[in-house]
Amino acid sequence: MSTNPATSTAITPDETIVKKKLGVGFWLCVTWLGLMAFIALFTPLLPLKSPTQNFLDPANGRPPYSPSWKHWFGSDKDARDVFARTLHGARISLTVGFAAITAGFLVGGTVGVISGYFKGWIDRISSFVFIVLLSFPSLVLAILLTSLIERSLLTISLVLGLLSIAPVGRLARAATLQFADREFVLAARQIGATNRRIIIKEILPNVAIPMSSLALLGMAVAVVAEGGLSFLGLSVEKGITWGGLIQLGSESSKTLEEAPWIAFFPILMLFLTVLSLNFAGDRVRNYFDVKETTL
Amino acid sequence: MAGTGKAHLRNSDDVLLRVEDLVVEFPVGRTGLKVNAVSGISFDVLKGETLGIVGESGCGKSTTGRAIMQLPSPTSGSVIFDGTDLTALSGEPMREARTKIQMIFQDPISSLNPRRNVRDIVLEPLSIWNRGTKDEQLATVDKILEHVGIDPQRAAESKPHQFSGGQCQRISIARSLVLNPQMIICDEPVSALDVSVQAQVVNLLEDLKKEFGLTLIFIAHDLAVVKNISDRIAVMYLGKICEVSSSEDLYRNPAHPYTDVLLSSIPVPDPTVAVKKVSVEGEPPSPVSPPAGCRFNTRCPNASDRCRSEEPTLREIEPSHFVACHHPLTGGDAPVTVRNN
Amino acid sequence: MSPPDVVRSEAEPLVETVEIKTHFKTPRGIARAVDGVSIQIRRGQSLGVVGESGSGKTVLSRSIMGLLPRNGVIRDGSVRYQGQEIGNRSSKEMRAIWGREMAMIFQDPMTSLNPVMKVGKQITESLRLHLGMSASEAMTIAERLFRDVRIPEPTRRLNQYPHELSGGMRQRVMIAIAMACGPNMLFADEPTTALDVTVQAQILELISEQKRDRNMSLLLVTHNLGVVAGYTDEIAVMYGGKVVEKAPTKTLFADTKMPYTEALLRSIPRLDQPSHSRLATIPGRPPDIVHPPKGCRFAPRCAYVRDLCLNEEPELQQAATPDHTYRCFYPVGSPEYLERKVELTRKGELVSTGDLN
Ligand SMILES: Nc1ncnc2c1ncn2[C@@H]1O[C@H](COP(=O)(O)OP(=O)(O)OP(=O)(O)O)[C@@H](O)[C@H]1O
Ligand SMILES: Nc1ncnc2c1ncn2[C@@H]1O[C@H](COP(=O)(O)OP(=O)(O)OP(=O)(O)O)[C@@H](O)[C@H]1O
Ligand code: SF4
Ligand SMILES: [Mg+2]
Ligand SMILES: [Mg+2]
Numbered sequence: 001m002s003t004n005p006a007t008s009t010a011i012t013p014d015e016t017i018v019k020k021k022l023g024v025g026f027w028l029c030v031t032w033l034g035l036m037a038f039i040a041l042f043t044p045l046l047p048l049k050s051p052t053q054n055f056l057d058p059a060n061g062r063p064p065y066s067p068s069w070k071h072w073f074g075s076d077k078d079a080r081d082v083f084a085r086t087l088h089g090a091r092i093s094l095t096v097g098f099a100a101i102t103a104g105f106l107v108g109g110t111v112g113v114i115s116g117y118f119k120g121w122i123d124r125i126s127s128f129v130f131i132v133l134l135s136f137p138s139l140v141l142a143i144l145l146t147s148l149i150e151r152s153l154l155t156i157s158l159v160l161g162l163l164s165i166a167p168v169g170r171l172a173r174a175a176t177l178q179f180a181d182r183e184f185v186l187a188a189r190q191i192g193a194t195n196r197r198i199i200i201k202e203i204l205p206n207v208a209i210p211m212s213s214l215a216l217l218g219m220a221v222a223v224v225a226e227g228g229l230s231f232l233g234l235s236v237e238k239g240i241t242w243g244g245l246i247q248l249g250s251e252s253s254k255t256l257e258e259a260p261w262i263a264f265f266p267i268l269m270l271f272l273t274v275l276s277l278n279f280a281g282d283r284v285r286n287y288f289d290v291k292e293t294t295l
Numbered sequence: 296m297a298g299t300g301k302a303h304l305r306n307s308d309d310v311l312l313r314v315e316d317l318v319v320e321f322p323v324g325r326t327g328l329k330v331n332a333v334s335g336i337s338f339d340v341l342k343g344e345t346l347g348i349v350g351e352s353g354c355g356k357s358t359t360g361r362a363i364m365q366l367p368s369p370t371s372g373s374v375i376f377d378g379t380d381l382t383a384l385s386g387e388p389m390r391e392a393r394t395k396i397q398m399i400f401q402d403p404i405s406s407l408n409p410r411r412n413v414r415d416i417v418l419e420p421l422s423i424w425n426r427g428t429k430d431e432q433l434a435t436v437d438k439i440l441e442h443v444g445i446d447p448q449r450a451a452e453s454k455p456h457q458f459s460g461g462q463c464q465r466i467s468i469a470r471s472l473v474l475n476p477q478m479i480i481c482d483e484p485v486s487a488l489d490v491s492v493q494a495q496v497v498n499l500l501e502d503l504k505k506e507f508g509l510t511l512i513f514i515a516h517d518l519a520v521v522k523n524i525s526d527r528i529a530v531m532y533l534g535k536i537c538e539v540s541s542s543e544d545l546y547r548n549p550a551h552p553y554t555d556v557l558l559s560s561i562p563v564p565d566p567t568v569a570v571k572k573v574s575v576e577g578e579p580p581s582p583v584s585p586p587a588g589c590r591f592n593t594r595c596p597n598a599s600d601r602c603r604s605e606e607p608t609l610r611e612i613e614p615s616h617f618v619a620c621h622h623p624l625t626g627g628d629a630p631v632t633v634r635n636n
Numbered sequence: 637m638s639p640p641d642v643v644r645s646e647a648e649p650l651v652e653t654v655e656i657k658t659h660f661k662t663p664r665g666i667a668r669a670v671d672g673v674s675i676q677i678r679r680g681q682s683l684g685v686v687g688e689s690g691s692g693k694t695v696l697s698r699s700i701m702g703l704l705p706r707n708g709v710i711r712d713g714s715v716r717y718q719g720q721e722i723g724n725r726s727s728k729e730m731r732a733i734w735g736r737e738m739a740m741i742f743q744d745p746m747t748s749l750n751p752v753m754k755v756g757k758q759i760t761e762s763l764r765l766h767l768g769m770s771a772s773e774a775m776t777i778a779e780r781l782f783r784d785v786r787i788p789e790p791t792r793r794l795n796q797y798p799h800e801l802s803g804g805m806r807q808r809v810m811i812a813i814a815m816a817c818g819p820n821m822l823f824a825d826e827p828t829t830a831l832d833v834t835v836q837a838q839i840l841e842l843i844s845e846q847k848r849d850r851n852m853s854l855l856l857v858t859h860n861l862g863v864v865a866g867y868t869d870e871i872a873v874m875y876g877g878k879v880v881e882k883a884p885t886k887t888l889f890a891d892t893k894m895p896y897t898e899a900l901l902r903s904i905p906r907l908d909q910p911s912h913s914r915l916a917t918i919p920g921r922p923p924d925i926v927h928p929p930k931g932c933r934f935a936p937r938c939a940y941v942r943d944l945c946l947n948e949e950p951e952l953q954q955a956a957t958p959d960h961t962y963r964c965f966y967p968v969g970s971p972e973y974l975e976r977k978v979e980l981t982r983k984g985e986l987v988s989t990g991d992l993n
Binding site for chain 2: 182183184186187188189190191192193194197201202205206209
Binding site: 351352353459460489490491492493494495497498501516517518519520522523524525526542543546556557558559560561562563564565566567568569570575576577578 | 885912
């Protein structure tokens with residue numbers, strides 16, 4: 001065709017952009033998180049010792065026993081196996097973290113995106129609610145709520161989820177605002193796209209990236225918060241959680257001194273998990289950071 | 296009212312778009328004040344014609360373009376497109392009517408979603424309206440991409456930021472073409488581009504116009520570019536139209552002092568032509584409190600007392616050449632001063 | 637306020653670069669943004685640097701100023717200011733030169749002004765820092781500068797924030813800031829690209845007036861040859877990191893040698909062309925500066941290309957008129973050029989070369 005400006009044919013193969021790399025650190029974190037998820041999902045099926053059985057061993061004197069071939073992470077005062085308990089702890093801690101952040105995202109993310117896109121009265125109301133939620137000190141609110149209710153896995157997750165609504169919602173709103181007035185959104189409207197379609201196809205892909213890294217960070221916060229609650233004895237009743245284990249292991253300074261392993265291993269797991277979540281979140285954000293100004 | 300007037304509207308069956316008394320105002324915060332972005336302008340565009348709109352930054356060109364699309368709807372006035380008053384439509388009929396007019400924006404990069412695939416971006420209109428099967432849609436998209444000079448293969452694999460500014464503008468053009476619109480409003484489509492790329496895009500628009508039988512509104516601030524592509528030009532100043540004429544006439548016989556300023560501001564690519572001393576000082580007044588009388592009177596070298604109190608309306612000074620000025624430079628009353636170039 | 641006037645012969649360049657190279661390390665390889673450029677600017681003289689986006693204009697002016705990123709840059713060649721080598725100075729040493737000796741106006745007036753500081757403060761800051769003035773002294777000077785650059789109501793404007801000013805006004809503020817310490821050399825990097833034509837004309841007029849009044853040297857960067865025509869003494873046309881043609885302004889327009897310059901000139905829409913006349917375009921895309929073409933960098937897009945162009949890089953040629961150099965084997969007017977031109981015209985391809993693109 002005569003009017004075919006074949007600009008594109010003049011492009012050299014080198015024009016293809018260089019793939020960014022996520023890096024070894026990221027994959028290490030993902031591996032660790034994958035392992036944790038696996039453990040959390042399949043703890044009952046794993047060939048572990050029972051977390052509640054007392055493995056009294058008179059030959060060894062009185063518990064707590066220090067780490068040995070029999071008890072990899074040692075045992076606690078009641079001669080229960082710390083290794084088994086730590087892995088069982090992953091189940092509740094991670095489930096709570098995941099459920100909380102999912103709930104927070106479903107509610108906060110949706111409200112945030114909608115109020116950022118439509119603005120107007122929806123935005124004014126939701127912004128007010130966010131501010132009210134944010135002005136409570138979150139830990140105090142969590143303590144208050146958890147001490148009033150029956151503490152099951154679900155309710156604890158919901159409480160922590162409630163706390164994440166406002167920060168998540170605010171970020172979703174800010175991210176949406178940034179894109180809602182861009183010309184590509186206007187362009188979508190003029191080709192007849194409905195609001196729902198614009199939100200799903202034009203806004204969400206742009207908002208999802210900062211949000212996904214926030215999800216990982218938020219999960220880290222929720223895991224820590226759950227730890228804090230169970231440390232105070234306010235998490236899931238009768239369940240084994242990392243926070244509960246740490247609390248047991250650091251009941252008194254004497255315990256910490258004489259049997260540091262009881263607290264150390266749950267702390268280590270918690271630390272590595274939270275670190276991995278944070279690090280992975282950060283890398284994800286960098287990785288998807290599109291340069292829009294390459295002309 | 297002035298800078299207003301409808302003397303220039305044509306009574307022809309070929310009129311595709313007729314805008315009358317278009318007013319667009321924006322509130323200024325909660326002060327109760329308003330920005331008079333567009334203050335009662337009227338114009339029409341015939342089928343197959345290209346109307347150029349020129350004027351300084353902030354004079355309301357984009358606002359006019361968007362008001363035609365009802366994005367947002369104007370404060371008052373009517374926009375009659377192909378016999379239908381768009382301002383009266385809403386909901387589904389509005390959504391449908393909009394597809395017949397498309398708009399291309401100034402910033403080629405920001406008008407494409409950075410996270411979507413280029414081919415998907417161009418496909419989107421067809422998938423919204425379910426035109427044909429998926430395969431037919433893809434075939435249409437590839438054909439149009441080819442047409443505007445983008446390799447469909449590469450488009451399928453790339454995101455907008457992997458293309459240059461000129462190429463992004465071509466992609467925008469492709470997207471606006473897939474629904475087979477009757478009219479395209481180009482809002483400064485070349486202002487952000489290099490001169491050499493600018494020429495490519497202008498040529499492309501001319502070709503597509505012929506091939507697809509399009510009617511164009513071409514907005515820009517550079518009269519040289521606009522003159523090249525337009526049949527008729529409307530010059531805007533501070534929310535009003537001050538001159539309407541065929542593009543040849545406008546350049547040969549500018550009648551409004553502001554048109555003259557615009558013309559003399561264009562850099563001449565010839566060092567032997569002495570640079571014209573810019574004949575206008577200062578900046579346009581604020582659209583929040585536009586001056587009484589003629590809106591150009593604060594900067595006009597010819598301004599008289601009459602200009603400061605009475606607003607001029609568009610009148611015909613030559614066949615098909617309309618100007619809203621009490622002291623036009625050609626035709627009509629004798630000019631107060633001589634043209635200074 | 638007067639600059640440290642070193643009495644030197646007018647003929648000696650104020651700023652001179654010899655074969656400077658500025659390469660960037662990028663993931664794809666070495667980007668040769670500026671690849672051997674030699675220019676001289678004499679006192680009071682203005683040089684226009686013209687070329688497409690990405691041709692290295694900004695990097696060239698920043699290389700002379702010494703305003704380059706600290707990492708990943710490979711530099712070579714020499715930059716002399718008043719006869720002294722400054723190419724190897726650290727940014728700490730350059731600070732004495734910036735502002736007082738050399739100043740720069742950037743393309744985007746919004747991003748180069750601090751949004752949370754009043755414009756008055758931004759200008760007095762520089763005065764107090766470089767010239768050691770007191771606050772009130774600096775304010776008086778700032779007011780005079782604002783008046784110089786035709787900012788109406790300077791006292792009120794000094795107390796405004798950048799976002800309260802229009803684009804043209806902001807660019808005037810930038811010019812006032814650049815002029816504050818009376819530099820000998822001003823770099824204006826596309827000072828009007830973001831502005832509309834009326835404001836563009838005002839700003840260019842203002843810059844050239846300041847240049848005349850202060851006997852300042854000027855390097856004016858733009859992608860539009862039309863813009864520089866009226867405001868420069870000499871023009872350097874850049875392509876793919878090299879200067880491909882350099883000549884006094886009038887000569888460049890009257891006796892263009894490089895087909896690229898010719899193509900660039902023809903792509904500007906002119907008022908004296910009839911409506912709907914086809915604009916000449918340059919086919920293809922700018923060269924990849926990481927893997928530049930082997931021969932002449934313009935060869936893949938040139939209408940007059942021959943085998944030689946594809947295989948060998950043309951050296952800098954001297955044209956008949958003095959001070960006019962270019963890099964081309966078959967310049968405009970050469971027998972080979974004319975021969976090809978006849979062919980192209982016959983095939984009707986000359987005007988519409990752009991369509992191939
Ligand atoms: N959404 C808005 N809210 C408030 N004021 C607005 C809005 N959009 C535009 N304006 C104002 O309306 C006036 C006209 O703006 P418009 O964008 O139409 O100008 P323009 O001629 O397109 O200028 P440019 O050449 O800079 O694109 C300007 O004063 C602008 O500040
Ligand atoms: N810091 C950097 N790292 C890597 N490459 C760079 C860097 N700065 C500039 N470049 C590259 O150097 C080349 C020349 O850039 P430069 O900004 O000088 O172009 P220009 O001629 O000023 O273009 P424009 O008209 O768009 O401003 C470009 O290809 C650019 O991508
Ligand atoms: S002469 Fe009067 S009416 Fe005409 S443009 Fe000037 S001020 Fe307006
Ligand atoms: Mg606009
Ligand atoms: Mg640049």
